[in-house]
Amino acid sequence: MEHSTMQLAETRPPEEIKGFSVSAGIVGLRHALALCWTAFAALGRSLAVSSAISLVGPGLGMVPRAMEGVRSLGARRRELAARWSGVHIPPPPGPLPPVPAGASGAVARYRWIMSDPQTRREFVWVLADPIAGAFLAFFPIALVLSGVWGIGLAFFGVPLSVEWDGLWYQFIPIEGPVTAVLAGVLGALQLPLALWAAPRAVRKHALYTRSMLAPSENELMASRIEHLATTRSDAVDTQMTEIRRIERDLHDGAQARLVAMGMTLDAAEHLLDANPEAVRALLIEARQSSSKALEELRNLVRGIHPPVLADRGLADAVRALAMVCPVTTEVTVDLPGRPEMPVESAAYFAVSEILTNVAKHAQAGRAWIDIRYDHGMLRLTVTDDGQGGADASRGTGLRGIERRLATFDGVLAVNSPVNGPTMVTMELPCVLSSPKTTSF
Numbered sequence: 001m002e003h004s005t006m007q008l009a010e011t012r013p014p015e016e017i018k019g020f021s022v023s024a025g026i027v028g029l030r031h032a033l034a035l036c037w038t039a040f041a042a043l044g045r046s047l048a049v050s051s052a053i054s055l056v057g058p059g060l061g062m063v064p065r066a067m068e069g070v071r072s073l074g075a076r077r078r079e080l081a082a083r084w085s086g087v088h089i090p091p092p093p094g095p096l097p098p099v100p101a102g103a104s105g106a107v108a109r110y111r112w113i114m115s116d117p118q119t120r121r122e123f124v125w126v127l128a129d130p131i132a133g134a135f136l137a138f139f140p141i142a143l144v145l146s147g148v149w150g151i152g153l154a155f156f157g158v159p160l161s162v163e164w165d166g167l168w169y170q171f172i173p174i175e176g177p178v179t180a181v182l183a184g185v186l187g188a189l190q191l192p193l194a195l196w197a198a199p200r201a202v203r204k205h206a207l208y209t210r211s212m213l214a215p216s217e218n219e220l221m222a223s224r225i226e227h228l229a230t231t232r233s234d235a236v237d238t239q240m241t242e243i244r245r246i247e248r249d250l251h252d253g254a255q256a257r258l259v260a261m262g263m264t265l266d267a268a269e270h271l272l273d274a275n276p277e278a279v280r281a282l283l284i285e286a287r288q289s290s291s292k293a294l295e296e297l298r299n300l301v302r303g304i305h306p307p308v309l310a311d312r313g314l315a316d317a318v319r320a321l322a323m324v325c326p327v328t329t330e331v332t333v334d335l336p337g338r339p340e341m342p343v344e345s346a347a348y349f350a351v352s353e354i355l356t357n358v359a360k361h362a363q364a365g366r367a368w369i370d371i372r373y374d375h376g377m378l379r380l381t382v383t384d385d386g387q388g389g390a391d392a393s394r395g396t397g398l399r400g401i402e403r404r405l406a407t408f409d410g411v412l413a414v415n416s417p418v419n420g421p422t423m424v425t426m427e428l429p430c431v432l433s434s435p436k437t438t439s440f
Contacts, residue, residue: 022195024195024199025192025194025195025196025198025199026195026198027198027199028140028195028197028198028199028200028201028202029140029141029144029194029195029198031080031084031198031199031202032137032138032139032140032141032198032201032202032205033137033141034080035080035133035136035137035202035205036134036137036138036141038073038076038077038080038133039129039130039133039134039137040130040134041073042073042125042126042129042130042133043129043130045066045069045070045073045126046126046127046129046130048062048066048069049063049066049067049070049113049123049126051066052065052066052109053109053110053113063109063112063113064096064112067096067113067119067122067123068096070122070123070125070126071092071096071122073126074092074122074125074213075091077089077209077213078091078209078213080206081205081206081209081210084202084206085202085203085205085206085207087203087206087207087209087210089206089209089210089213089214090214090215092118092122092215093118093215094118096116096119097112097115097116097119117215117216118215121212121213121215122213124212125209125212125213128212129209129212132208133205133208133209136201136204136205136208137201137202137205139197139201140194140195140197140198140201141194143190143191143193143194143197144190144191144194146170146187146190147187147188147189147190147191147193147194148187148191149169149187150169150170150183150184150185150186150187150188150190151184151187151188152187153167153169153174153180153183153184153187154180154181154183154184154185154187155180155184157169157174157179157180157183157184158174158176158177158180160174161174161175169183169186169187170183170186172186257289257290257292257293258289258290258293260289261286261289261290261293264282264285264286264289265282265283265286267282268282268283268286306320306348308320309344309345309348310341313335313338313344314335314338314339314344314347314348314371315331315333315335315371317348318331318333318348318351318369318371319331319333321348321351321352321355322355322367322369325355325358325359325367326359327355327358327359327362327364327365327366327367327384328365328366328367329355329366329367329368329369330366330367330368330369331368331369331371332368332369332370332371332372333370333371333372334371334372334373335371335372335373335378335432336373336432337373337432337433338432338433339373339378339428339430339431339432339433340430340431340433342408343378343408343428343430346404346405346407346408346410346428347371347378347380347426347428349404350380350401350404350405350412350426351369351380351382353397353400353401354382354401354424355367355369355382356397357390357397357398358382358384358386358422361386361390362384362386362387362388362390362420362422363386363387364384364385364386364387364420364422365385365386366384366385367382367383367384367385368381368382368383368384369381369382369383370383373432376429376430376431377427377428377429377430378427378428378429378430379425379426379427380425380426380427380428381423381424381425381426382423382424383421383422383423383424384420384421384422385420385421386420386421386422387418387419387420388416388417388418388419388420388421388422389416389417389418389422390414390416390422390424391414391416398412398414398424401426405426405428408428408429408430409428409429410426410427410428410429411426411427412424412425412426413425413426413427
């Protein structure tokens with residue numbers, strides 16, 4: 001789940017709402033009609049929750065599943081509010097609360113809903129939306145229907161009034177051709193009014209949804225604190241794992257070779273006068289051991305922080321990874337500067353891990369890496385034409401990347417349908433600290 005602190009202040013309305021546009025009005029009417037349909041969906045969800053609460057039998061029954069449906073509907077409303085009105089509604093701070101063991105009866109089910117602030121908020125919203133939300137969404141549509149009815153009365157109002165023994169259009173009694181035409185004029189005036197009101201009604205609907213669903217500042221802060229505590233714990237665990245790896249590599253690699261080299265030199269010292277030819281062979285062996293130890297130390301240093309990353313930056317370091325990758329890889333970079341060193345290192349090792357997965361598991365022929373910086377966000381995308389099927393929930397490698405990025409409030413998104421292609425997108429909030437020094 002992406003954790004972010006979002007402002008609850010009213011967002012700036014889209015440009016088309018500030019004036020009058022026929023096309024914007026038509027689009028607004030379509031959106032209003034879609035929101036009316038979602039209001040009916042909310043009615044169905046509210047009936048499902050209410051029915052589940054009143055079910056006879058032990059336990060919470062169907063209430064958690066019904067509330068999951070409410071939460072999914074709320075997520076859909078958040079998406080529509082952001083896409084149609086530019087109103088961003090923060091997601092729930094956390095998952096649904098756990099079901100208490102041994103609870104039974106309608107009272108226990110109701111208490112389970114009301115115990116969590118976000119669940120309670122969603123419950124109230126799904127009960128109110130079929131009325132309040134439907135009214136806001138239906139208002140411009142009602143203007144259109146009323147306008148069309150008024151125009152129709154201009155032609156058929158007089159005979160209908162005679163047949164129905166009197167007819168009114170709003171405040172106008174249809175008593176003859178003059179009043180019928182007046183009703184038609186009034187109805188025609190409502191059509192542009194509906195086009196003007198539609199986008200505004202959609203935005204008001206989004207603001208109403210935000211007022212009902214948005215978590216409070218205290219809830220967001222509590223979620224943020226919990227997220228920081230989790231990522232800090234993950235960072236400490238990752239650091240300790242890295243320290244143990246370095247210690248193991250030193251102990252099993254360079255340290256063992258240096259010990260062996262010391263023993264070889266000691267043997268050479270004792271044979272120096274008695275057998276010079278044996279000393280020569282021992283010195284050659286010691287020199288080979290020192291070369292291998294130096295090579296292992298260099299590899300260890302590269303695993304901690306590659307020199308190319310420190311010297312030339314993220315772009316050239318990723319290009320170096322692409323050059324040694326068994327899969328043909330193209331790199332596209334658009335960075336006006338360099339991220340902070342910890343962010344740069346996290347991004348580099350994340351790309352390295354993904355390329356390793358591509359080479360081992362994807363059965364891909366080509367891969368593409370795109371690195372760019374946009375609005376305070378470092379975005380890295382790795383795409384391959386392999387067999388797909390990658391899933392972060394099943395792979396420890398992708399989970400490790402998630403934990404590494406979460407330390408910096410970064411997120412990982414994996415889109416990998418069966419038969420491919422696979423696209424892994426990573427985003428890291430950061431500031432570019434210096435202008436670029438290499439040619440991209």
